[in-house]
Amino acid sequence: MQSSLFASAEPQRFMLQGGELTLYPQWVSERKACSLFRWLEKSLAWEQSVIQIYGRPVVIPRLNAWYGDPGCNYQYSGYRLPLNAWLDPLSEIRTRLHDELGVETNSVLANLYRDGQDSVGWHSDDEPELGQNPVIASLSLGGERRFSFRHRRDKTMPPLHLTLTPGSLLVMSGAVQHNWHHCLPKSRKVTAPRINLTYRKVVTV
Numbered sequence: 001m002q003s004s005l006f007a008s009a010e011p012q013r014f015m016l017q018g019g020e021l022t023l024y025p026q027w028v029s030e031r032k033a034c035s036l037f038r039w040l041e042k043s044l045a046w047e048q049s050v051i052q053i054y055g056r057p058v059v060i061p062r063l064n065a066w067y068g069d070p071g072c073n074y075q076y077s078g079y080r081l082p083l084n085a086w087l088d089p090l091s092e093i094r095t096r097l098h099d100e101l102g103v104e105t106n107s108v109l110a111n112l113y114r115d116g117q118d119s120v121g122w123h124s125d126d127e128p129e130l131g132q133n134p135v136i137a138s139l140s141l142g143g144e145r146r147f148s149f150r151h152r153r154d155k156t157m158p159p160l161h162l163t164l165t166p167g168s169l170l171v172m173s174g175a176v177q178h179n180w181h182h183c184l185p186k187s188r189k190v191t192a193p194r195i196n197l198t199y200r201k202v203v204t205v
């Protein structure tokens with residue numbers, strides 16, 4: 001399935017087996033998306049994470065940074081991201097997610113894709129600290145990228161391909177993380193950098 005070619009301010013709903021995606025195509029205006037991108041690119045504590053895959057160190061093809069409430073620890077593939085204290089623009093988005101959409105979060109993982117060679121491979125956001133059926137709200141800024149879903153077990157289920165434009169917000173809920181993998185593939189055509197903010201609620205200890 002391909003998302004609509006026509007930009008619309010109306011939220012688009014995609015029912016995935018066991019879960020739901022809601023895409024708000026212009027949750028942040030084009031102008032605001034542009035200024036926010038520039039600010040985040042220079043202000044966040046970007047770092048190059050090195051994860052372990054089958055016991056070997058792998059330099060991930062993107063930069064990332066982790067912000068959240070005290071005690072919000074997050075680790076994936078054997079790598080624990082250092083926790084940074086909230087910055088105002090990040091907490092303003094968190095408040096808007098709560099007030100407008102009722103989405104409660106306590107942390108945000110920021111990803112910086114420097115160009116089309118940066119990517120994220122097939123995975124689910126199903127780390128134990130995110131709990132059962134997490135709601136994940138993902139804001140896209142900068143260059144437009146394709147984002148795909150494929151079922152984790154049933155290979156007959158058609159994949160879903162979305163185009164994430166700057167200012168768009170994708171909310172993943174229900175059992176999406178348990179039943180589906182998602183990825184942001186590399187692209188030879190893309191040269192523009194992109195920042196993605198994925199707001200999450202981790203169980204604090």
Ligand SMILES: O=C(O)CCC(=O)C(=O)O
Pocket residue numbers: 109111120125138147164182184196198
């Ligand atoms: O960049 C994106 O849109 C998604 C990133 C992602 O899936 C993740 O950080 O878990």
Ligand SMILES: [Mn+2]
Pocket residue numbers: 123124125182
């Ligand atoms: Mn993810």
